Amino acid sequence: MDSDAAAKGTGSAATSSSSSSLAAASSAPMERNNSQSSTHKPGHLAAHRQSFVENQRYPPPSPRDRRHPSFTQQALLDLMNHPPSNRHPNPRYAGRDWRDVGVGELAVPEDVRWADLDLSVQDATMLLLKQNPTNVVLVRETPSSKTAFTTFDYTDLNAYLLVVVGLANPDEEHVGLYNEISKKAQAQEDIPLREIQSLSRKEELVALPADATLDRAVEAFGSGIHRILIISETGDVIGVLTQLRLIEFFWNEAVNFPAIERLYVSLLRDLQIGTHQTIAINLDRPLTEALLLMHNEGLTSIAVVDQGLNVVGNISTVDVKHLTHAASLPLLKSSCMNFISVILSERGMEHGRDSFPVFHVNPYSTLGHTVAKLVATKSHRMWVVESASPSPSAPATPLLQPSQPAGALPTAVGAVGSPPLSSVLIPPPAAASPQSPLQSQASFAAATVIPGGLPGARLSGRLTGVVSMTDILNLFAKSSGLRPSDPSEQRARRRRSSSSSVRPSLDSARPTL
Incomplete structure (x- = not known):
């Protein structure tokens, strides 16, 4: 699915535990003051100390109760x-056929994330999680290269996780590799991206020159390709065009493209x-x-x-x-x-x-x-x-x-x-x-x-x-x-x-x- 979203991986158990701890900490001073105002005898305090079971029976109120739905x-x-750009025609695209728009016009070089084949899976995961609107990290063979050899995305992370926890079902050819990766992960050793290339099956890498038009991209996406690399004249990757990025473009600029806008009412x-x-x-x-x-x-x-x-x-x-x-x-x-x-x-x-x-x-x-x-x-x-x-x-x-x-x-x-x-x-x-x-x-x-x-x-x-x-x-x-x-x-x-x-x-x- 290219789906996709900016990621900040935080453990749920830690999140819920932190919330409970903060709530308990904020209520502790109030309880202590009330107890001190009533009596100063240690025996009295010990007699009214709540047990663990009582604390679980009457948990502090959750801060979730005071929040509102984020997507109403x-x-x-x-x-x-009222899409952001649909209120007024964008002069950049007004009067143009969308099939004549260049894919390079949608390229955002700042969104391209690079990793080397020898980078550890842990470090590559951090690149994937940290402000990555394309939800993919491009993997190159050498640090100086601007040509993508392969990719690392959430599908790869899912496959890696299944191997680490022992849930994957490899064929006979990869049993040894899967066991080795699992042992290294449990020993907290660094595992380079080079060693996990066979864990998941990837779709072919499709690249288009920056001066190629959107009709070629839409044809590829409509055939089931999820992302396209945008390359310069020298072959360097200058952007990653995803299905979501193109869907957002057509939604925001539909007023400029009547052929697309007419479909939205169907x-x-x-x-x-x-x-x-x-x-x-x-x-x-x-x-x-x-x-x-x-x-x-x-x-x-x-x-x-x-x-x-x-x-x-x-x-x-x-x-x-x-x-x-x-x-x-x-x-x-x-x-x-x-x-x-x-x-x-x-x-x-x-x-x-x-x-x-x-x-x-x-x-x-x-x-x-x-x-x-x-x-x-x-x-x-x-x-x-x-x-x-x-x-x-x-x-x-x-x-x-x-x-x-x-x-x-x-x-x-x-x-x-x-x-x-x-x-x-x-x-x-x-x-x-x-x-x-x-x-x-x-x-x-x-x-x-x-x-x-x-x-x-x-x-x-x-x-x-x-x-x-x-x-x-x-x-x-x-x-x-x-x-x-x-x-x-x-x-x-x-x-x-x-x-x-x-x-x-x-x-x-x-x-x-």
Whole structure:
């Protein structure tokens, strides 16, 4: 998914512990003064000292109670109706066809992050986490080179984490390498990027000269490529163009491009984009299974659903940033729902406001509304749900009147005039591996968070499909006369390049969908 977001990996256990400690520390002087004002006898103080159980029974109030949602429905509507650059035409692009805009005009050299092949994974992770809007670090062979040899991103970090904790399932050729990396990591030895190149399968590096036009970039993105390197005449990389960066460009500058702006008012149902076959995970499954599922299926994010297949959240490879500290590794044993609550909590700690998931749209959402959510959440995909929330105060998506007769069945994306033929594949629980220190535990420590306890958790609906940025850019390309290849070919290639014990169960289920 290129999804993606600026990352600050902080352990959830440390965050919640720090919050409790600060709250307890602030209340301690008040309790001490009250005790001293009532009596000065040591015996009296000892008699009224609260036990550990009493402290747990009456915890101090959380600062979360005084914060407000960071992404309200009104904020979304404002973004959808009044994008930053849509109010007035930008003279830089006014009167131009978007297909004639050069990719070099969107290059930001300051956003390029470099790492050498001999740099440690730990240091490369810090580069990935620190103010990196492209969510990728370019890897070069020598410190003086400006040519990218490979990349390091959150998908690689996820694969590395799975190896370190003993959850990866390598083929016979790589068993020795995986064991060696795991031993070095446990001994806290530096592991260079050179040694982890075979842990994850990467998509091909696509580069375009700065004077190439956007039509070539859109054609590549619409075919399933997630990022493009922008190079100068000398071959040096001067920028990284991602799907998200291009989606933001078309959203902010749509007033200058009528061909794109006209598409935003169309319903997803009528545009027939996206897919009905989706892979999700149940909210009570361990986080490790979600990370393995994304790795094995070549996905950048998956939907988290309840027993009724209602979307309650979203987990992406970018969220691995919350697991980069040793104190947060116990989260791997917790449920997916618990991890989502941690993500929302830490996001609130960073911004001083709580937030709730808004990763879903419905077939009657407009393309503009869908793009607004992608831009606001910096996500790679939106999950299509069966219906919108009935709540008038904070609907999950604007309710538009259907174009079909009253009483007709609502149709899903791409199934105009017929009932939705969607299929959501939820893999069975993974069997515990004797080589996995985490899966060998008899039970998982953290309890599952009740979905209704999260703000906005009931604002979604039943999962019926997914619309990604690849699908949208593919639509832009075709509507402008371009001929991108089928993005499903890239998806299938990523899946074929993965190997895992989970794959046979998923592949055997697909023909029956």
